[in-house]
Amino acid sequence: MHGAGCCPCREPPDRDNGASVPEPRCPFAGVVHVLDQDLISGFRAALAEAVATAFGEADLSALDIRLVETPNPEVGDLGFGCFPLAKLLRRSPKDIAAALAAAIELPAPFREARGVGPYLNLWLDRPAFLAALCRDVLDGERPYGTRPPGELGRIVLEFSSPNTNKPQHLGHIRNNVLGMALARLLEAAGHEVVKVTLVNDRGVHICKSMLAYQRWGDGATPESTGTKGDHFVGDYYVKFCQEAAADESLEEQAKEMLRRWEQGDEEVMALWRTMNGWVERGFDETYRRLGVAFDRVYHESETYRFGRDIALAALGQGHCQRLPDGAVEIDLTADGLDKKILLRRDGTSVYMTQDLGTAVRRFEEWQPEAMFYVVGSEQIYHFKVLFLVLQRFGYAWAEQCRHISYGMVHLPEGKMKSREGKVVDADDLMTEVEAISGQAIREKHPDISADELAARQHEIALGAIKFFLLNVNLEKDITFDPAASVSFEGDTGPYIQYAHTRICGILRKAGPAAGTIASQTRRQPLSPLPRCNANPPHAVPVADFAQLGSDDEVALGRLLMEFPKVVAEAARTRNPARIAGHVLDVARSFTTFYHGHPVIQAASPGLGAARLALCRATAAVLKQGLALLGIEAPEQM
RNA sequence: GCGCCCGUAGCUCAGCAGGAUAGAGCGGCGGUUUCCUAAACCGCAGGUCAGGGGUUCGAAUCCUCUCGGGCGUACCA
Numbered sequence: 001m002h003g004a005g006c007c008p009c010r011e012p013p014d015r016d017n018g019a020s021v022p023e024p025r026c027p028f029a030g031v032v033h034v035l036d037q038d039l040i041s042g043f044r045a046a047l048a049e050a051v052a053t054a055f056g057e058a059d060l061s062a063l064d065i066r067l068v069e070t071p072n073p074e075v076g077d078l079g080f081g082c083f084p085l086a087k088l089l090r091r092s093p094k095d096i097a098a099a100l101a102a103a104i105e106l107p108a109p110f111r112e113a114r115g116v117g118p119y120l121n122l123w124l125d126r127p128a129f130l131a132a133l134c135r136d137v138l139d140g141e142r143p144y145g146t147r148p149p150g151e152l153g154r155i156v157l158e159f160s161s162p163n164t165n166k167p168q169h170l171g172h173i174r175n176n177v178l179g180m181a182l183a184r185l186l187e188a189a190g191h192e193v194v195k196v197t198l199v200n201d202r203g204v205h206i207c208k209s210m211l212a213y214q215r216w217g218d219g220a221t222p223e224s225t226g227t228k229g230d231h232f233v234g235d236y237y238v239k240f241c242q243e244a245a246a247d248e249s250l251e252e253q254a255k256e257m258l259r260r261w262e263q264g265d266e267e268v269m270a271l272w273r274t275m276n277g278w279v280e281r282g283f284d285e286t287y288r289r290l291g292v293a294f295d296r297v298y299h300e301s302e303t304y305r306f307g308r309d310i311a312l313a314a315l316g317q318g319h320c321q322r323l324p325d326g327a328v329e330i331d332l333t334a335d336g337l338d339k340k341i342l343l344r345r346d347g348t349s350v351y352m353t354q355d356l357g358t359a360v361r362r363f364e365e366w367q368p369e370a371m372f373y374v375v376g377s378e379q380i381y382h383f384k385v386l387f388l389v390l391q392r393f394g395y396a397w398a399e400q401c402r403h404i405s406y407g408m409v410h411l412p413e414g415k416m417k418s419r420e421g422k423v424v425d426a427d428d429l430m431t432e433v434e435a436i437s438g439q440a441i442r443e444k445h446p447d448i449s450a451d452e453l454a455a456r457q458h459e460i461a462l463g464a465i466k467f468f469l470l471n472v473n474l475e476k477d478i479t480f481d482p483a484a485s486v487s488f489e490g491d492t493g494p495y496i497q498y499a500h501t502r503i504c505g506i507l508r509k510a511g512p513a514a515g516t517i518a519s520q521t522r523r524q525p526l527s528p529l530p531r532c533n534a535n536p537p538h539a540v541p542v543a544d545f546a547q548l549g550s551d552d553e554v555a556l557g558r559l560l561m562e563f564p565k566v567v568a569e570a571a572r573t574r575n576p577a578r579i580a581g582h583v584l585d586v587a588r589s590f591t592t593f594y595h596g597h598p599v600i601q602a603a604s605p606g607l608g609a610a611r612l613a614l615c616r617a618t619a620a621v622l623k624q625g626l627a628l629l630g631i632e633a634p635e636q637m
Numbered sequence: 638g639c640g641c642c643c644g645u646a647g648c649u650c651a652g653c654a655g656g657a658u659a660g661a662g663c664g665g666c667g668g669u670u671u672c673c674u675a676a677a678c679c680g681c682a683g684g685u686c687a688g689g690g691g692u693u694c695g696a697a698u699c700c701u702c703u704c705g706g707g708c709g710u711a712c713c714a
Binding site: 010064068070071075079081083086092093116117118119163200203204205323325327328329336337338340341342343344345346348350351352376377378379380381382384405407408410437440444460471472473475476477478479481483484487488489490491492494495497498499501502503505506507508509510577581584585588591592594595596598599600601615636637 | 640641642648652655663672673694709710713
């Protein structure tokens with residue numbers, strides 16, 4: 001029951017126990033030139049004419065036109081609810097839908113419109129629709145669903161920000177995985193993203209590991225004990241906490257060591273450098289396995305002094321007050337927050353101080369359009385204060401800062417507690433899930449090479465772990481379910497990967513050129529029927545989209561069509577779960593199609609070739625969607 | 638006390654800039670393999686969307702109150 005300060009940092013102490021800022025520029029401000037948009041603009045024009053014909057002139061420019069999925073294919077392929085028109089035209093939506101159905105003249109690839117209750121439902125020329133879709137996905141100028149890089153502003157994205165006194169656990173994995181996914185997502189939306197982290201490498205918690213090592217380490221090293229550096233150091237942290245429960249003087253000794261550290265005591269500094277080196281090398285290994293990388297690594301040991309200077313300068317400018325005991329405080333009560341200490345009475349820095357320094361340095365270094373912090377929801381208040389203090393200090397860019405908060409990960413039996421070793425260790429989890437996937441692979445491929453097995457089991461295991469964490473909305477806490485997190489069935493990463501491998505299997509069998517789209521058909525939006533054919537080289541059947549158009553194929557096509565919109569929306573709301581859900585829908589829709597419709601053995605070569613194009617388009621979306629989540633799409637499982 | 642978040646099927650979660658009978662997965666029950674990998678597919682059962690008020694033609698979705706749960710409210714991080 002030693003107070004809360006056992007491990008101070010970006011990651012909150014191991015205890016016992018915003019949003020109105022202006023958005024950065026809209027990630028999809030420009031026209032997304034894909035089928036989805038073509039359909040809407042085509043429909044909008046036709047709608048305007050039909051309204052004029054049936055009801056006289058009306059201004060529809062403010063109307064947000066959305067074409068929605070119908071409850072079932074019998075009532076149409078897409079639906080338009082006439083509710084917003086009802087107000088404008090002062091008629092019932094039902095009457096409007098009926099009148100418009102009679103008056104509207106739709107462009108390709110629409111085929112027909114009918115009033116179904118308050119909805120104006122649309123039937124597609126399915127072959128034309130699917131052909132145009134495949135062309136968009138397979139023959140676009142850039143990866144489907146992404147915007148040109150650098151089209152939008154630069155964003156500095158902080159995530160991970162570990163303590164160097166212990167190894168990372170499942171909670172850190174959620175942070176790391178979210179950070180990487182957000183980086184990919186923002187990049188896909190056209191931002192330039194600078195991935196940064198802040199290593200919390202100084203403070204009393206670090207000294208605790210050091211003290212324990214000094215007393216009980218006996219000269220051991222990670223090498224001599226064959227222990228990964230971060231685990232090695234973490235063991236001494238746990239040791240300290242155990243011993244401190246019986247010996248109260250240890251806490252005081254840790255504080256004394258911190259004072260010596262701040263004075264630059266050579267012996268302490270040397271030990272600190274050695275032990276931090278061990279930890280960081282251990283982290284590098286974990287990051288490598290997780291697929292995490294940074295463009296710039298900040299260390300708190302470098303930035304905390306800078307924060308102190310900023311606080312003192314602000315004091316000089318009257319932004320804060322010096323208390324009688326010498327501490328420096330800022331009063332935020334006028335803005336509905338509390339008072340906040342920025343420098344302790346002994347002049348040392350607190351958590352807030354170093355974050356001020358880090359933020360200012362970071363902004364000067366990158367001149368970004370926005371700075372995002374991926375940090376757990378328990379620090380919402382901290383960031384509220386941080387941003388407000390920056391603003392008070394005159395940094396106008398403070399309003400471009402955003403805390404991307406997310407819920408905690410806890411165990412079925414409660415919170416994870418590093419001090420008590422009650423954690424799901426990151427490295428252990430990866431190893432365990434890899435073993436499980438490896439076993440499944442060996443059953444299917446007894447003769448697989450060791451290298452191939454290692455690569456595949458890793459991709460699948462990480463797919464399972466990452467998807468498990470990303471398929472939940474940010475704000476929700478996650479209860480770690482050991483069985484569900486290592487499961488490869490149902491709504492999981494491997495389920496999606498599997499769908500992808502099935503397509504790869506078909507494409508392998510069909511040959512390299514099968515299902516590709518000839519480039520001469522590029523982008524003549526909705527040109528009448530599919531001159532869009534499979535690539536000519538020898539003997540590859542020409543895709544005959546005219547034979548395509550089952551309910552399953554259209555349902556799949558509609559999901560593929562929505563992908564760019566989903567990417568933009570996910571980036572705008574900074575919500576990787578949106579991508580996860582959609583990719584899952586695509587995978588499910590594909591497997592349904594796949595089971596009901598033979599591709600290679602299709603009724604005719606032309607139909608088979610058209611289905612191959614659809615398969616290829618699906619694979620592209622699955623792979624791209626998974627990539628945004630930081631998940632690999634293996635070709636075989 | 639005050640602030641923020643969460644409360645949807647037995648379990649884990651989608652859906653929430655209001656709109657067509659509330660969707661998945663797991664678990665349960667019943668089917669599918671001479672056919673492109675069954676890590677799959679199909680079907681059945683299962684919900685007064687925590688509860689009360691309100692706004693609206695229409696509310697799981699917006700407002701308000703209540704009840705549960707979590708987090709925060711340090712000269713810890």
